[in-house]
Amino acid sequence: MSALRRVVPYPLLFLALLAMWLLLQQSVAPGTLIFGALVALGGCWAMVALSPQPARIRRIGAAVRLAGRVFVDVFRSNLAVGTIVLGGEHRRTHSGFMTLRLELTNRYGLAVLAIVMTCTPGTLWVHYDPMRRTLLLHVLDLVDESEWVRLIKLRYETLLLEIFE
Amino acid sequence: MSGAPELPLWAALLVSFLVLAGAVITLIGAVGLLRLPDFYSRTHAPSLGATLGVGCILVGSMITFSVLQSRFLVHELLIATFVTITTPVTLMLLARAALYRDRVERTGSAPETDPEPTELR
Numbered sequence: 387m388s389a390l391r392r393v394v395p396y397p398l399l400f401l402a403l404l405a406m407w408l409l410l411q412q413s414v415a416p417g418t419l420i421f422g423a424l425v426a427l428g429g430c431w432a433m434v435a436l437s438p439q440p441a442r443i444r445r446i447g448a449a450v451r452l453a454g455r456v457f458v459d460v461f462r463s464n465l466a467v468g469t470i471v472l473g474g475e476h477r478r479t480h481s482g483f484m485t486l487r488l489e490l491t492n493r494y495g496l497a498v499l500a501i502v503m504t505c506t507p508g509t510l511w512v513h514y515d516p517m518r519r520t521l522l523l524h525v526l527d528l529v530d531e532s533e534w535v536r537l538i539k540l541r542y543e544t545l546l547l548e549i550f551e
Numbered sequence: 552m553s554g555a556p557e558l559p560l561w562a563a564l565l566v567s568f569l570v571l572a573g574a575v576i577t578l579i580g581a582v583g584l585l586r587l588p589d590f591y592s593r594t595h596a597p598s599l600g601a602t603l604g605v606g607c608i609l610v611g612s613m614i615t616f617s618v619l620q621s622r623f624l625v626h627e628l629l630i631a632t633f634v635t636i637t638t639p640v641t642l643m644l645l646a647r648a649a650l651y652r653d654r655v656e657r658t659g660s661a662p663e664t665d666p667e668p669t670e671l672r
Contacts, residue, residue: 409626464603471583481592504639507598531669
């Protein structure tokens with residue numbers, strides 16, 4: 387295992403890069419495989435130079451559940467923002483800033499949360515303050531702050547805590 | 552591509568629905584840029600195109616070329632993945648630059664300090 391680790395420092399990244407290369411080339415010919423493996427190896431060693439904090443995904447089940455929730459919410463929030471855009475003047479002037487406190491401190495967890503917030507239009511991640519552990523958000527439909535806090539904390543953050551911490 | 556007419560009827564209907572839906576969603580996002588009142592609100596509108604809009608069009612593309620070449624072509628998934636993981640970077644950069652500018656110039660469209668955290672009740 388350690389011998390493999392010495393050649394391929396990030397096996398998962400290696401596989402992902404190789405899969406990406408094969409998808410781009412749309413073939414599994416031996417030449418493509420060898421060249422893809424070289425590219426993936428190069429990518430892995432570039433990562434070693436960056437020495438990222440180790441990431442551990444603890445519960446695959448929670449990750450799958452999170453993906454399902456986000457998939458549903460993408461449709462829901464697209465619909466919500468669409469109706470606001472096409473709706474009357476009074477619907478479009480409820481936007482505003484809000485802050486909420488996060489328990490999540492893992493940087494990969496925060497990155498995933500940022501992606502989720504951007505994937506669901508209507509919420510914009512503005513600034514995370516690591517000292518106060520607060521997140522500044524801009525919300526397009528800011529009628530009730532506590533509803534958004536409930537959505538983010540209960541629907542996403544609990545699962546992210548399960549996955550990363 | 553001149554291969555489009557050889558699509559079977561079910562695929563043609565499905566693909567045209569998906570591509571049209573994706574285009575309409577992206578158009579609504581573009582209209583939002585015009586109709587929403589301030590910078591921060593406007594940042595929400597184009598994400599319609601970057602999420603569901605691009606999703607519909609990519610699924611349409613996957614179905615078209617998978618049916619035409621009768622094998623699974625899913626490299627569009629790479630486009631979806633990279634669009635999804637890179638849009639937050641751009642949006643965050645834009646939002647933070649705008650916030651910084653508004654706080655320095657005191658234009659009043661952004662709060663001077665962060666609002667108090669809303670607690671979960």
